[in-house]
Amino acid sequence: MNPYNYLYLAALLFTIGAVGVVVRRNAIVVFMCVELMLNAANLTLVTFSRINGTLDGQVVAFFTMVVAACEVVVGLAIIVTIYRSRRSASVDDASLLRR
Amino acid sequence: MTTSTSLAYLIALPLAGAVILLLAGRRADKWGHLFATALCASSFGVGLYQLSQMMAAAPEERAFSQKLFSWISVGTFNVDAGLLLDQLSICFVLLITGVGTLIHIYSISYMSHDPDRRRFFAYLNLFIAAMLLLVLGDSYLNLYVGWEGVGLASYLLIGFWNQKPAYATASKKAFVMNRIGDMGLSFAIMIAFATLGTVSFSGVKEASESASTAALTGIGIMLLVAAAGKSAQFPLQAWLGDAMAGPTPVSALIHAATMVTAGVYLITRSNFIFDAAPTAQLLVVIVGAVTLIFGALVGTAKDDIKKALAASTMSQIGYMILAAGLGPAGYAFAIMHLLTHGFFKAGMFLGAGSVMHGMNDQVNMRRYGALRKFMPITFATFGLGYLAIIGVPPFAGFYSKDAIIETAFNAGGIKGILLGSTALLGAAITAFYMTRVMVLTFTSPKRWEEDQHPHESPILMWLPMAVLAVGSVTTGYLFTRGDGLVHWLEPVFGEYGEHEEFLPAIVVSGLAITAVVIGVAIALVKYQFSEVDAKAPENVTEFTLIARKDLFQDSLNEALFMRPGQALTRLLVKGDHSVVDGAVRLVGRTALSAGSELRKTQTGFARSYAALILIGAVALIAAIWVVTQ
Numbered sequence: 001m002n003p004y005n006y007l008y009l010a011a012l013l014f015t016i017g018a019v020g021v022v023v024r025r026n027a028i029v030v031f032m033c034v035e036l037m038l039n040a041a042n043l044t045l046v047t048f049s050r051i052n053g054t055l056d057g058q059v060v061a062f063f064t065m066v067v068a069a070c071e072v073v074v075g076l077a078i079i080v081t082i083y084r085s086r087r088s089a090s091v092d093d094a095s096l097l098r099r
Numbered sequence: 100m101t102t103s104t105s106l107a108y109l110i111a112l113p114l115a116g117a118v119i120l121l122l123a124g125r126r127a128d129k130w131g132h133l134f135a136t137a138l139c140a141s142s143f144g145v146g147l148y149q150l151s152q153m154m155a156a157a158p159e160e161r162a163f164s165q166k167l168f169s170w171i172s173v174g175t176f177n178v179d180a181g182l183l184l185d186q187l188s189i190c191f192v193l194l195i196t197g198v199g200t201l202i203h204i205y206s207i208s209y210m211s212h213d214p215d216r217r218r219f220f221a222y223l224n225l226f227i228a229a230m231l232l233l234v235l236g237d238s239y240l241n242l243y244v245g246w247e248g249v250g251l252a253s254y255l256l257i258g259f260w261n262q263k264p265a266y267a268t269a270s271k272k273a274f275v276m277n278r279i280g281d282m283g284l285s286f287a288i289m290i291a292f293a294t295l296g297t298v299s300f301s302g303v304k305e306a307s308e309s310a311s312t313a314a315l316t317g318i319g320i321m322l323l324v325a326a327a328g329k330s331a332q333f334p335l336q337a338w339l340g341d342a343m344a345g346p347t348p349v350s351a352l353i354h355a356a357t358m359v360t361a362g363v364y365l366i367t368r369s370n371f372i373f374d375a376a377p378t379a380q381l382l383v384v385i386v387g388a389v390t391l392i393f394g395a396l397v398g399t400a401k402d403d404i405k406k407a408l409a410a411s412t413m414s415q416i417g418y419m420i421l422a423a424g425l426g427p428a429g430y431a432f433a434i435m436h437l438l439t440h441g442f443f444k445a446g447m448f449l450g451a452g453s454v455m456h457g458m459n460d461q462v463n464m465r466r467y468g469a470l471r472k473f474m475p476i477t478f479a480t481f482g483l484g485y486l487a488i489i490g491v492p493p494f495a496g497f498y499s500k501d502a503i504i505e506t507a508f509n510a511g512g513i514k515g516i517l518l519g520s521t522a523l524l525g526a527a528i529t530a531f532y533m534t535r536v537m538v539l540t541f542t543s544p545k546r547w548e549e550d551q552h553p554h555e556s557p558i559l560m561w562l563p564m565a566v567l568a569v570g571s572v573t574t575g576y577l578f579t580r581g582d583g584l585v586h587w588l589e590p591v592f593g594e595y596g597e598h599e600e601f602l603p604a605i606v607v608s609g610l611a612i613t614a615v616v617i618g619v620a621i622a623l624v625k626y627q628f629s630e631v632d633a634k635a636p637e638n639v640t641e642f643t644l645i646a647r648k649d650l651f652q653d654s655l656n657e658a659l660f661m662r663p664g665q666a667l668t669r670l671l672v673k674g675d676h677s678v679v680d681g682a683v684r685l686v687g688r689t690a691l692s693a694g695s696e697l698r699k700t701q702t703g704f705a706r707s708y709a710a711l712i713l714i715g716a717v718a719l720i721a722a723i724w725v726v727t728q
Contacts, residue, residue, distance in 0.1 A: 022710045030706075095703030 014040035120221035131217030143196035183237035201563035226252035280328015287321035319379025326362030347452030383424030391417025400646035446567030450481035498575030530618025
């Protein structure tokens with residue numbers, strides 16, 4: 001199978017994720033879209049690792065997963081706290097730092 | 100040149116007095132005045148000892164020098180802090196310490212009610228030390244230190260009662276006008292160093308023999324500027340009248356007998372420069388002649404006794420400068436008039452202080468009158484000084500002034516006639532205004548109020564006046580006996596041999612006495628034999644009005660220098676506000692407005708941030724793609 005197809009898939013996933021981050025208001029959904037973009041990047045890394053026949057890309061992909069896991073922990077904690085205090089998970093409502 | 104080890108004591112003694120009294124503070128209040136007087140007197144003692152040493156030596160070995168320490172040593176340029184005592188300096192040393200001691204004694208009583216008497220004596224000692232350094236320095240640079248020192252002491256003492264704003268302003272005025280002269284001196288030193296490569300008197304004297312006339316003329320003119328500033332000569336004369344704000348002993352010591360004569364010392368000390376630079380010498384004569392008339396005219400209109408005496412000082416120093424500008428013929432007479440003037444003018448200033456002491460510090464002569472009966476000793480001493488200054492034989496002023504008038508006539512040609520008649524006219528005006536002072540104060544009917552109780556001053560005050568009065572009577576005869584002073588000073592000024600006489604000496608003396616008699620007669624008619632108002636009359640001639648305004652000296656300075664200076668300052672302030680401050684404010688405002696504009700992009704919407712990041716990333720990738728294609 002042509003490995004380039006993975007790249008196309010990764011580009012597609014990234015685009016979906018990016019559009020989701022920009023378009024959706026619900027913080028949980030935005031968060032999932034961020035994960036989607038991270039995994040698109042992971043897929044790209046792994047694909048290039050395969051194409052070039054080296055392990056570098058796969059190593060970096062592991063790092064990305066660890067970072068993504070940490071991000072999920074911190075991010076979800078923030079979202080839950082915001083929801084508790086404001087009874088809403090909309091990212092547009094959490095704009096108090098503007099002032 | 101004989102070396103000596105005791106010259107430094109002359110300066111060290113009064114300097115130690117100033118330092119100790121200033122550092123000891125109020126603890127020294129009880130004994131400060133006695134201590135200062137004792138130190139000044141012991142300095143006089145050292146001076147007398149030096150004189151005896153000098154008398155014992157042969158005429159050509161009478162110059163003593165002492166090297167204190169090596170001051171500046173850069174490459175081939177060496178200046179030692181050295182002292183030089185020769186026949187010229189010893190005259191000044193004895194005048195400064197002698198008259199200084201008398202005035203210290205006088206001040207003990209005169210300042211006895213002043214809470215700051217100790218500080219006053221500390222400043223007096225500081226002045227004596229600085230003035231001695233001025234006349235003892237063996238180079239222009241050492242002289243300059245003393246020159247600035249006396250300027251400082253003069254400033255401190257004019258503004259001694261600086262709680263009165265007018266007095267503080269007067270001291271500032273004196274200081275600022277003196278700065279102009281000081282600049283002249285520093286320029287002279289710079290030119291001397293640049294062209295002659297040395298600043299010591301002996302070095303400059305040697306180098307001046309082969310130097311270009313242009314350089315010497317430059318040095319001479321700058322020295323004249325310096326002398327004009329310090330000695331209140333035209334056109335830098337305006338400060339002396341205001342300097343009378345200081346306590347009267349200060350006026351007597353600094354602004355009559357010693358400091359204001361420093362200009363004459365400078366010119367006579369630099370005789371080798373002026374002899375080789377005829378243009379500068381001519382300017383000296385002109386300045387002297389203009390000032391002697393100028394001061395005399397101002398003196399005719401002053402009602403303030405101290406200001407009248409100050410104007411007279413200006414005029415008498417004009418005589419000295421005139422004599423100093425006449426070359427080898429005149430130097431010795433300039434010094435002679437300086438010494439006799441030191442006696443009679445200091446005596447008269449102390450007399451004026453005594454009158455003020457008895458009249459509740461009243462200085463307006465129109466409020467005096469008939470004081471002869473109440474202050475007989477002051478009247479007698481002041482009267483002897485008066486006879487000396489107007490030049491009545493055989494009092495001191497007659498010998499010295501007559502010699503100057505004679506030398507002026509002998510200058511030759513049209514110049515001699517002009518200078519001689521100027522000096523004669525000055526003598527007549529001097530006789531007029533001094534008689535006016537005398538009559539208004541002592542012999543005319545009383546014009547003071549009933550609550551004033553004029554009384555004679557205590558012995559500590561009249562004793563110095565009496566000593567100075569004796570000097571005013573005798574010094575002229577003593578100095579001229581066998582041309583004593585002229586021969587004494589010959590090693591410094593060079594010999595001046597036989598010369599052509601324009602008029603026989605006896606004729607000149609006759610003319611001078613005639614001029615004096617005319618001046619005295621006019622003053623007697625105007626003030627003794629006619630009513631004098633207690634208030635200055637309003638309906639007077641234009642001439643009187645101009646003289647009352649000091650011949651517009653202040654208006655001229657204000658119009659020519661002060662107001663343009665202020666306009667320049669205002670312009671600079673404006674420039675500072677608009678250009679310098681404007682640039683700084685512009686930077687600040689730019690940063691501020693840029694910040695407030697950029698703040699608008701911070702909406703707080705996380706999604707728009709994300710969108711912007713995305714657009715940015717895409718744009719960046721597109722740009723890279725375009726570039727690498």
